[in-house]
Amino acid sequence: MANKISDETIEYVGILAKLKLSEEEKEAAKADMEKMLDYIDILNELDTSGVEPMSHVFPVNNVFREDVVTNGDGRESALANAPKRREDSFEVPRTIG
Amino acid sequence: MTGQYETVIGLEVHIELATKTKIFCGCSTEFGGAPNIHTCPVCTGMPGALPVLNKKVVEYAVALGIATNCRITQVCRFDRKNYFYPDNPQNYQISQLYLPIARNGCVEIETPSGTKKIRIHEMHMEEDAGKLVHNEWDDTSLVDYNRSGVPLVEIVSEPDMRSADEVIAYLEKLRMIAQYLGVSDCKLQEGSMRADVNLSVRRAGTEEFGTRTEMKNLNSFKAIAHAIEGERMRQIELLEAGKEVVQETRRWDDNKEHSYAMRSKEDARDYRYFPEPDLVPVVISDQWISEIKARQPELRPEKIERYTREFDIPRYDAELLTESWKIADIFEKTVQLCGKPKKVSNWMMGEMFRLMKEKGKEPEELDFSPEHLAKLIELSDQGAISSSVAKKVFEHIFAENADPEKYVEEQGLMSVSDEGALREAVEKVIAQNPRAVADYKGGRQKAFGAIMGQSMRALKGKADPAAVTKIIREMLDAQQ
Ligand SMILES: [Zn+2]
Numbered sequence: 034m035a036n037k038i039s040d041e042t043i044e045y046v047g048i049l050a051k052l053k054l055s056e057e058e059k060e061a062a063k064a065d066m067e068k069m070l071d072y073i074d075i076l077n078e079l080d081t082s083g084v085e086p087m088s089h090v091f092p093v094n095n096v097f098r099e100d101v102v103t104n105g106d107g108r109e110s111a112l113a114n115a116p117k118r119r120e121d122s123f124e125v126p127r128t129i130g
Numbered sequence: 131m132t133g134q135y136e137t138v139i140g141l142e143v144h145i146e147l148a149t150k151t152k153i154f155c156g157c158s159t160e161f162g163g164a165p166n167i168h169t170c171p172v173c174t175g176m177p178g179a180l181p182v183l184n185k186k187v188v189e190y191a192v193a194l195g196i197a198t199n200c201r202i203t204q205v206c207r208f209d210r211k212n213y214f215y216p217d218n219p220q221n222y223q224i225s226q227l228y229l230p231i232a233r234n235g236c237v238e239i240e241t242p243s244g245t246k247k248i249r250i251h252e253m254h255m256e257e258d259a260g261k262l263v264h265n266e267w268d269d270t271s272l273v274d275y276n277r278s279g280v281p282l283v284e285i286v287s288e289p290d291m292r293s294a295d296e297v298i299a300y301l302e303k304l305r306m307i308a309q310y311l312g313v314s315d316c317k318l319q320e321g322s323m324r325a326d327v328n329l330s331v332r333r334a335g336t337e338e339f340g341t342r343t344e345m346k347n348l349n350s351f352k353a354i355a356h357a358i359e360g361e362r363m364r365q366i367e368l369l370e371a372g373k374e375v376v377q378e379t380r381r382w383d384d385n386k387e388h389s390y391a392m393r394s395k396e397d398a399r400d401y402r403y404f405p406e407p408d409l410v411p412v413v414i415s416d417q418w419i420s421e422i423k424a425r426q427p428e429l430r431p432e433k434i435e436r437y438t439r440e441f442d443i444p445r446y447d448a449e450l451l452t453e454s455w456k457i458a459d460i461f462e463k464t465v466q467l468c469g470k471p472k473k474v475s476n477w478m479m480g481e482m483f484r485l486m487k488e489k490g491k492e493p494e495e496l497d498f499s500p501e502h503l504a505k506l507i508e509l510s511d512q513g514a515i516s517s518s519v520a521k522k523v524f525e526h527i528f529a530e531n532a533d534p535e536k537y538v539e540e541q542g543l544m545s546v547s548d549e550g551a552l553r554e555a556v557e558k559v560i561a562q563n564p565r566a567v568a569d570y571k572g573g574r575q576k577a578f579g580a581i582m583g584q585s586m587r588a589l590k591g592k593a594d595p596a597a598v599t600k601i602i603r604e605m606l607d608a609q610q
Contacts, residue, residue, distance in 0.1 A: 097185035100184050124272055127269040
């Protein structure tokens with residue numbers, strides 16, 4: 034057992050999650066992730082060949098809506114949460130050069 | 131030098147489905163309108179909002195899958211693709227990775243060396259992102275989520291294409307199928323059809339693929355052709371200089387005719403997909419598939435057969451009339467109104483195609499009504515207008531959807547079919563042109579043309595030329 038999370042891995046996971054972690058936070062996160070991987074190793078001891086992977090706990094399929102417009106002008110409610118707004122748009126730092 | 135290389139191209143084509151509402155919420159998919167007007171908690175990624183799948187999206191995707199000879203995945207699921215970008219309010223896109231709706235299809239394209247099969251690897255359903263407008267001056271971008279959650283089908287081909295021409299033929303084929311099925315209008319300019327091009331080069335005769343690059347941001351056939359040519363040359367030059375092609379995403383700038391590598395930060399290809407927990411699996415029964423098949427509208431091959439059989443139209447004409455869904459639609463509606471398929475076909479094959487070429491109009495841009503073409507054919511058949519007037523009127527139907535009856539009346543273009551009026555006009559011309567008459571009698575046939583021309587001018591072109599010819603001959607012969 035005893036999985037090890039390297040400094041590079043924690044750095045990379047931080048970039049993917051857009052998180053800036055302090056040294057202490059990194060160490061704490063490493064310990065948590067190592068414990069999670071250890072737990073997965075325990076699960077991996079089970080023989081699951083022939084068992085279909087489950088993505089939902091409910092035995093329900095085919096939940097649909099009909100193609101009918103039910104929503105009206107959602108501008109104001111959507112923009113109410115905008116950190117920055119310009120006219121009817123969200124304003125964000127420039128994305129692409 | 132470039133002849134020693136073969137270009138290998140695969141395509142990822144996104145087609146926006148023509149549903150009334152978004153894929154997971156009841157917001158309208160209407161194009162245009164004020165920014166963020168078609169939004170709700172689901173399509174702006176508010177915490178706790180739950181998606182519910184639009185049934186029509188599944189049906190349209192299945193229809194596309196069947197029409198492109200794919201195998202439908204009868205138990206399919208959605209997956210979450212994680213990435214941060216302001217056009218993606220949830221910080222993930224709901225897509226399909228593990229069990230996409232359709233797989234293993236193919237379409238056929240025509241090439242100079244015959245029919246070629248382009249294989250389709252898979253087809254998946256997903257949601258579109260919002261739209262970003264970049265401000266050049268103050269380093270900001272504006273985000274509009276009207277497009278966020280609009281349903282897309284992404285069609286991933288195998289790397290089976292070898293030239294820009296093949297790529298365009300493939301795209302035209304997909305567009306035609308989607309339009310015939312009525313699942314998308316596939317307007318490249320409005321972004322309802324978009325293509326990412328994966329391209330590599332290899333020495334002719336080798337089996338192994340070269341390193342490929344992906345080009346995004348291609349929104350016209352012209353841009354696609356330019357981008358392919360530009361990227362092909364760029365890669366060949368690298369290889370010739372002994373350098374390596376780097377696997378990367380490049381952005382094509384059609385104004386500068388150049389592609390740029392996108393910064394690697396934006397290209398972090400680690401999407402950490404996992405099964406979408408907010409959506410239950412979609413189970414597509416055999417019965418549902420046969421229902422969708424039964425509803426499938428007539429596609430091009432069947433139309434060509436029917437036009438030749440039912441309307442007795444030459445095969446070549448039937449092929450041209452069905453090349454675009456839009457043209458076939460105008461043809462059928464006009465035939466239904468006037469019941470004269472051959473005449474409708476003649477007008478469309480002749481005048482309409484001529485004007486389209488002259489004005490550079492695409493089939494999708496045709497906006498005249500079948501009622502007007504049908505009326506024109508009636509007017510012409512009744513002899514109410516001459517054939518030269520009819521052509522002139524058609525130009526106005528074509529350009530501004532003019533109502534032929536109104537137009538003919540307003541412009542006073544009704545044929546002069548009254549025998550007396552014709553005789554009167556011809557008589558005057560003969561009286562005023564003694565020399566031409568003498569020349570004609572002296573055996574100079576050319577002089578007849580001058581009299582004919584002047585008579586038609588006097589009648590302002592509104593007479594049946596055959597009737598005028600007959601009257602002139604009668605009158606001149608009577609004088610002898
Ligand atoms: Zn919505």
